[in-house]
Amino acid sequence: MEVIVVERRQDAAALVADAYTALLTRTPTAVLGLATGSTPLPVYDELVRRHDAGDLSFARARAFLLDEYVGLPADHPERYRAVIERDFTGRVDLDPAAVVGPDGLAQDLDAAGRDYDEAIRAAGGIDLQILGIGSDGHLAFNMPMSSLASRTRLKTLTPRTREDNARFFDGDLDRVPTHCLTQGLGTIMESRHAVMLGFGRAKAQAIRECVEGAVSARWPASILQLHPHATVVVDVEAASQLGFTDYYRTTYAGKPAWQGI
Template identity: 75%
Template sequence: MEVVVVPTPEDAARVVADAYTALLHATASAVIGLATGSTPLPVYRELARRHRDGDLSFARVRAFLLDEYVGLPAGHPERYREFIRTELEQHVDFAPDAILGPGDLEVPPLEAGPAYEQRIRDAGGIDLQILGIGTDGHLAFNMPMSSLASRTRLKTLTPRTRQDNARFFDGDIDQVPTHCLTQGLATILDSRHAIMLGFGRGKAQAVREAVEGPVSARWPASVLQLHPHATVVVDEDAASQLAFVDYYRTTYAGKPAGQGL
């Protein structure tokens, strides 16, 4: 696991966008994994800027979403597929139907997980997966005590998760879906490169536990310690509890020119 500490989320966006750029220049038909929420937004905005400048094309790229609510109709503003459409897809040149979420398959929710796993395999697997870490260490909807061997599946949202997300539904918890579909932790480990982002002092404990603590279901993001090519990109505040931060700075600064993440 490589840890990269940068001053701001905007600095992180440039570092991560460089990884996307290198991948897509080398493999125009790459398969990428997309996360939602506020954490990856600076990256998506940087990718859109590079596309506008003519430096980056997504025309042959396939993309898979990490997760999706169950029960929201197509086009609902809080569907994660709609988030990606608004924040990234409409700003670049993805081909029609190039992006798929676990809620886009026309199968019952209990069958969607295995079907989604098969679609990822049929595409050749995910080359680069972007992730955001939650304050409790969750990845996607893999909350604390999720199985480290989990695959894409239907999950019941806890009352705490629904209450936390009620702010996106006019503060009304009754509007928040009770179930979701999410890639599993083992699914995430199958990606060829996983990049996890963490910003702000509120993420500091989760980042410390994920990077320097034991691998444990209590902190689901710690499973990335088992990933053969995992990169953690954090700002100064999110890195504030790391014991080995000087080591991370030294090793990143000493990387050979052009090596990338």
């Protein structure tokens, strides 16, 4: 696991966008793993800027989403497929048919999870998976005590998660779905490069536990310690409880530029 500490969250955007640029330059048909939420937005904005400048194309790439609500109509604006289109994929030349999410409207949700994992495998696996981390250490919708070997499956949203997401449903908690389909931790671990972002003091404990603590279902993102190519990018506030910050800064500063992240 490589840990990179930046001064501000905005500084992470160019850094992570460089990884996308390098990947798509050498492999235009790369498979991207995309996350929704506010954390990756600066990265997506930077990728859109590079695309608009003519420096980056997604025309031959494919993408898979981390999760999807269960039961929201296909045309609902808060369906994650619609959210990622607004935030990123609809702003670049990525073919809409090449963007796939879990089927939250499937009659057999258990089978839908298995089918989604198979679709990822059939595409050749995810080359670069972008991730955010929750303040309780959750990854995608793998909440604390989720199986570290879990696959894409149905999960019940916690009351806190539904309360946090009510703002996207006009503050009406009753309109927030109670279930989702989410990639499991085992699914995420099969990506070739996992990039996890964490910003702000509210994420500091989770970053400490998941980066420097024991690998544990209590802190689901800690599983990334076992990933063969995991990069954690945090700002100074999120890094404020880490014990090896000087080491992370020194090793990153001495890293050859050709290695990237």
